[in-house]
Amino acid sequence: MEIPKTITNTMMKKRFRLSEFLAEKLITATAFISFAFIVLIFVFVFRETLPIFSAPEPAVSLEELGEQETYGDIVLSDAERAAEEKEKTKVAAEEGVTVENLAGDRWQPISGKPKYGLLPLIVGSLKISLISIFFAAPIAILAALFTAAFAPRWAKETLKPAIEILAGFPSVVIGFFALVVLATFVQDIFGLEYRLNAFVGGLALSLAVIPIIYTISEDAISAIPKSLTEASLALGATKWQTALKVILPAATPGIFAAILLGVGRAFGETMIVLMATGNAALLSANPFEPVRTMSATIGAEMAEVVFGETHYNVLFLIGSILFLFTFTLNAIAEIFIRQRLMKKFRGS
Amino acid sequence: MKKFIAIILLFSISSLLFAEDVITVKGSDTMVILAQRWAELYMKKNPEVTIQVTGGGSGTGISALINGTTDICNASRPMKPSEKQKLKHRFSSLGVEIKTAKDGIAIYVSEKNPIKELTVQQVKDIYTGKITNWKEVGGIDSRIILYSRENNSGTYVYFKENVLDDEDYSPSCQNMPGTAALVNAISKDPNGIGYGGAAYAKGIREVPVKADENSSAYLPNAENVKSGQYPITRFLFMYVKSKPTGAMKEYIDWILSEEGQSIVVKVGYFPLR
Numbered sequence: 001m002e003i004p005k006t007i008t009n010t011m012m013k014k015r016f017r018l019s020e021f022l023a024e025k026l027i028t029a030t031a032f033i034s035f036a037f038i039v040l041i042f043v044f045v046f047r048e049t050l051p052i053f054s055a056p057e058p059a060v061s062l063e064e065l066g067e068q069e070t071y072g073d074i075v076l077s078d079a080e081r082a083a084e085e086k087e088k089t090k091v092a093a094e095e096g097v098t099v100e101n102l103a104g105d106r107w108q109p110i111s112g113k114p115k116y117g118l119l120p121l122i123v124g125s126l127k128i129s130l131i132s133i134f135f136a137a138p139i140a141i142l143a144a145l146f147t148a149a150f151a152p153r154w155a156k157e158t159l160k161p162a163i164e165i166l167a168g169f170p171s172v173v174i175g176f177f178a179l180v181v182l183a184t185f186v187q188d189i190f191g192l193e194y195r196l197n198a199f200v201g202g203l204a205l206s207l208a209v210i211p212i213i214y215t216i217s218e219d220a221i222s223a224i225p226k227s228l229t230e231a232s233l234a235l236g237a238t239k240w241q242t243a244l245k246v247i248l249p250a251a252t253p254g255i256f257a258a259i260l261l262g263v264g265r266a267f268g269e270t271m272i273v274l275m276a277t278g279n280a281a282l283l284s285a286n287p288f289e290p291v292r293t294m295s296a297t298i299g300a301e302m303a304e305v306v307f308g309e310t311h312y313n314v315l316f317l318i319g320s321i322l323f324l325f326t327f328t329l330n331a332i333a334e335i336f337i338r339q340r341l342m343k344k345f346r347g348s
Numbered sequence: 349m350k351k352f353i354a355i356i357l358l359f360s361i362s363s364l365l366f367a368e369d370v371i372t373v374k375g376s377d378t379m380v381i382l383a384q385r386w387a388e389l390y391m392k393k394n395p396e397v398t399i400q401v402t403g404g405g406s407g408t409g410i411s412a413l414i415n416g417t418t419d420i421c422n423a424s425r426p427m428k429p430s431e432k433q434k435l436k437h438r439f440s441s442l443g444v445e446i447k448t449a450k451d452g453i454a455i456y457v458s459e460k461n462p463i464k465e466l467t468v469q470q471v472k473d474i475y476t477g478k479i480t481n482w483k484e485v486g487g488i489d490s491r492i493i494l495y496s497r498e499n500n501s502g503t504y505v506y507f508k509e510n511v512l513d514d515e516d517y518s519p520s521c522q523n524m525p526g527t528a529a530l531v532n533a534i535s536k537d538p539n540g541i542g543y544g545g546a547a548y549a550k551g552i553r554e555v556p557v558k559a560d561e562n563s564s565a566y567l568p569n570a571e572n573v574k575s576g577q578y579p580i581t582r583f584l585f586m587y588v589k590s591k592p593t594g595a596m597k598e599y600i601d602w603i604l605s606e607e608g609q610s611i612v613v614k615v616g617y618f619p620l621r
Contacts, residue, residue, distance in 0.1 A: 066442060067442070068427070068432060068442045068443055068444070068445050069442070069443075069444040069445070069591065070444065070445045070446070070447070071444050071445070071446045071588075071591065071592065071600065072446050072447060072448075072600075072604045072620075080576070080583075083510065106516075106519065108516045108517070109499060110499045110504065110505060110508065111508075111514075111516050112514050115516075120519075179529060179532065179533070180532065183536075184536055193491055193493070193539075194493060194522070195493070195533065195536060195537050195540075196522060196533065274525050275525060275529065278522035278523075279498070279522060279523040279524070279525075280519060280520050280521055280522045280523065281519055282519055282520060289520075290520070290522050292523070300498040300499070300500055300523065300525060301498070301499060301500050302500075303404060303405050303407070303408050303500050305407060305500070306407060306410075306411065306428065306430060306431060306434075307411050307414075307415075308434075309430065
């Protein structure tokens with residue numbers, strides 16, 4: 001049986017198109033998977049937060065539950081027996097949490113009357129982020145300006161990758177360095193009462209934030225059209241005048257976005273602050289006192305919490321707040337880069 | 349593809365062969381080294397039994413017991429009523445408690461700190477923020493810097509319930525992630541005070557503790573913890589869902605035996621008898 005040539009051709013074509021179609025869809029799917037992950041995590045975090053405001057389970061005393069069996073023949077001393085009797089009087093109370101409790105100034109989740117005041121944690125996170133940006137932003141922006149506008153080729157080729165490697169530095173290592181070395185160093189200089197404090201944490205955190213601000217600022221500065229620089233130099237401006245009065249202002253939206261992303265990184269960083277800040281939930285403006293941040297609180301407490309208990313839900317509430325905060329920052333930064341910077345140089 | 353199927357088959361066959369006596373143990377980080385030693389030695393003596401030990405913390409272990417993902421749970425604190433309630437809800441059993449070892453909680457200070465002894469009451473007042481200067485407890489005139497474990501730790505909970513009589517820690521108390529970080533911080537802070545398992549204390553000084561004004565002060569060493577003269581001691585527990593049977597019973601009996609208890613001493617904790 002002979003098959004007409006034309007049909008074979010179309011069949012070949014169809015088969016070829018099918019594989020192409022599948023490949024294309026596969027690639028699209030992988031691209032959307034990351035998007036799906038974000039949405040799913042978002043849904044998960046918020047779903048776990050919700051039970052906070054629902055009615056608590058009724059309290060049950062241990063006597064109602066009955067006695068737990070023991071195994072092994074151990075003779076207890078009087079004191080040990082007394083401690084055990086005390087243990088039995090505890091009540092399985094699961095209190096719900098009120099808005100007043102969440103707005104309080106104490107964070108004492110493991111307590112007879114748990115206090116879930118988020119204020120010291122929010123203030124702690126803000127304090128740490130501000131300190132780290134205070135150090136990181138000037139250094140990173142000036143470094144970016146140097147590599148983009150002044151540095152000779154060889155310096156540029158070493159500096160940029162070197163600072164970007166710093167971004168991949170494990171934060172545990174930075175945290176441990178701060179805990180062991182930096183804290184003593186800072187304490188000796190300022191004669192501080194607390195060895196571990198917001199200042200040390202912020203300083204260590206700036207090591208993690210510098211690469212982010214640097215890379216994005218450098219990209220923003222490099223993206224400025226050569227014509228602007230050349231025009232400035234042609235008019236007789238010096239290299240410095242060009243850098244400070246032409247390049248820097250032109251790159252402002254990009255640099256602003258870089259700082260915002262840096263704040264987002266500082267806000268969400270867990271390990272460095274967990275190790276270097278002392279983690280005391282104090283509500284104060286003093287940078288030399290210990291602080292407890294939201295991320296460190298989740299990092300420290302999530303592993304041990306009783307699943308489904310109020311404490312667990314409150315930790316997820318903190319997670320939601322962190323998520324919303326960084327999400328907003330990133331969105332604003334994105335808008336700044338996309339809309340302002342690009343329009344400035346390409347649109348008109 | 350064939351290879352893939354072969355690997356899956358191999359896995360399922362091997363799991364069928366060895367599935368008989370696998371015991372999973374999960375929980376307290378304080379107990380993880382002890383539990384691993386027990387498991388290693390027991391498996392060497394009884395090759396037909398496989399014991400898998402993981403840490404994660406007392407709360408994590410108890411949650412795993414409630415969710416049915418572990419056979420034995422290690423805990424450095426007793427189960428909370430709410431946890432027992434959940435276990436009952438799930439398995440209609442309150443669980444079985446097994447005391448496996450004793451631990452003394454040492455009070456640490458820097459080697460430079462001249463303080464001689466503290467009463468339990470003084471330790472309580474220091475940690476709740478009523479005493480803020482070393483001068484008030486017979487030390488030098490400088491502020492006391494408080495160090496504590498994170499509130500995910502069984503030691504934190506034990507200390508709060510038994511030393512602080514369930515009062516809250518002072519807000520200026522610095523929570524350290526792990527005993528190693530706490531010991532490191534105190535070794536560098538002459539005004540610092542901290543607490544932790546006696547097995548951990550290295551490079552710093554343990555303060556002798558008195559039960560009250562009239563008794564004498566004791567150090568948390570083997571003799572004083574075993575006799576109960578050191579005032580801050582606790583049990584290290586194992587929890588199972590129901591009365592142990594079969595391989596699990598043999599393993600637990602071995603832990604409570606002379607041989608199992610001798611390992612407790614080697615790891616740095618204290619035996620039951």
